[in-house]
Amino acid sequence: MHGPNIFGIEPPSFYFFNLLLNFNVVWSLVICYPLVLLVCIIQSNFQRKMRKTTMDSYFWKMLPAYIWMLVFFIQPHKEERFLFPIYPLLTLCAVLCIENIKRIWNCIFNGERDIFQKILLNGTIVIFLLLSLSRIFALYIHYQAPMKISMVLGEAVSEKNVCIAKEWHRIPGNFFMPKNHHLRFVRSSFNGILPAYFDETKKGTALVHNYFNDMNLPSDYMLFNLTECDFLIDSDFGEKYRIHDIEQNYSKDKSTWEIIKSMPFLDSKVSSSFFRAFYVPLISTKYTKFGNFNLLKRKK
Incomplete structure (x- = not known):
């Protein structure tokens, strides 16, 4: 198709x-x-x-x-x-x-x-x-959380991998990453083609990679090994951590990750349709609920 x-x-x-x-x-x-x-x-x-x-x-x-x-x-x-x-x-x-x-x-x-x-x-x-x-x-x-969360990362001497899973569509991209930090995708329930990694070569914007397709088919080439992630950006709306879930709540995996920055992020599923679209002082807070948008760092 x-x-x-x-x-x-x-x-x-x-x-x-x-x-x-x-x-x-x-x-x-x-x-x-x-x-x-x-x-x-x-x-x-x-x-x-x-x-x-x-x-x-x-x-x-x-x-x-x-x-x-x-x-x-x-x-x-x-x-x-x-x-x-x-x-x-x-x-x-x-x-x-x-x-x-x-x-x-x-x-x-x-x-x-x-x-x-x-x-x-x-x-x-x-x-x-x-x-x-x-x-x-x-x-x-x-x-605002997705735009600001990556600003916490400072410039690194060595290469660092910043991974995203289910929130891949909310992150602005490599342009907002500090020096030597690279955005990577890890597996989630999304089953379409992911954005291509930014090619830093001279003709990077003109390349047509062999994993491109016009049928919105997923490509394993775009998926990164979670064990090689130095940082992970993920949302936490109170779900339990289950190791076998495709979309895990990594923020609850305390043995692997530590939260270095957390910001409130609207939980649209339990918030009023009107008040999530328009802010009314003193009233909106009664009809909106927030989860957390977290920047996680792998524990050594």
């Missing part, structure tokens, strides 16, 4: 909720814009207060964003990065939506009751800022 679908498929609602998280009120305006523009066109035809060229301009400005969304919303395989090229266009559509709502209001009330326009504009800005700040704080408080 080939094609992008082997990397996972999602329903159309994936992008809807993703944009709602990233753009909140702006995304709401983008959704409303086609209807608002239609009302504006109908109203202008009745009252003849807007030139056709102006409406055409609005239409052509909104069209690229909606064509892009149509194309990617119907694709089974979805990723957040597929939409980032139209982020500026989404912002433009939101602004045009507000502008056309103001036009509709002016046509209905003949330019009176200007307070509505101020409430609409200022209210949109305030709500957007509050929700965006809440989202930023949630991401920082709940998920």
Whole structure:
């Protein structure tokens, strides 16, 4: 089996909720814009207060964003990065939506009751800022551990292997590792192809390795021997250590590893969906639970 679908498929609602998280009120305006523009066109035809060229301009400005969304919303395989090229266009559509709502209001009330326009504009800005700040704080408080945990490692004289297992997808990569520290993958329940190790040779970025494949098949070449790991990055959400488990809770293996750095990390399975996405002071802590994200060092 080939094609992008082997990397996972999602329903159309994936992008809807993703944009709602990233753009909140702006995304709401983008959704409303086609209807608002239609009302504006109908109203202008009745009252003849807007030139056709102006409406055409609005239409052509909104069209690229909606064509892009149509194309990617119907694709089974979805990723957040597929939409980032139209982020500026989404912002433009939101602004045009507000502008056309103001036009509709002016046509209905003949330019009176200007307070509505101020409430609409200022209210949109305030709500957007509050929700965006809440989202930023949630991401920082709940998920900062993977970005910071490797900073504890100092530069080493000899080569050191920093291993990851089930949390391989959360670690930024070799670029965040200190000198002489190398990121390695150990076996976990993940059964797809892992990211290639960074090749430090001159033409490393152009190499096509023989273990690459387009079927998302795992390769043992990418797996490192756990016994050769000097450090291990792993999460601990209270599971027991069982030596025969594929995904062991290495933090509980006190005979082999010692914890040299531990940071809180959100346990999404037992936390509120809303409060893990948005941070509300004094309230979020009641509805979110944390585990530990640990940097382990092999005992000598």
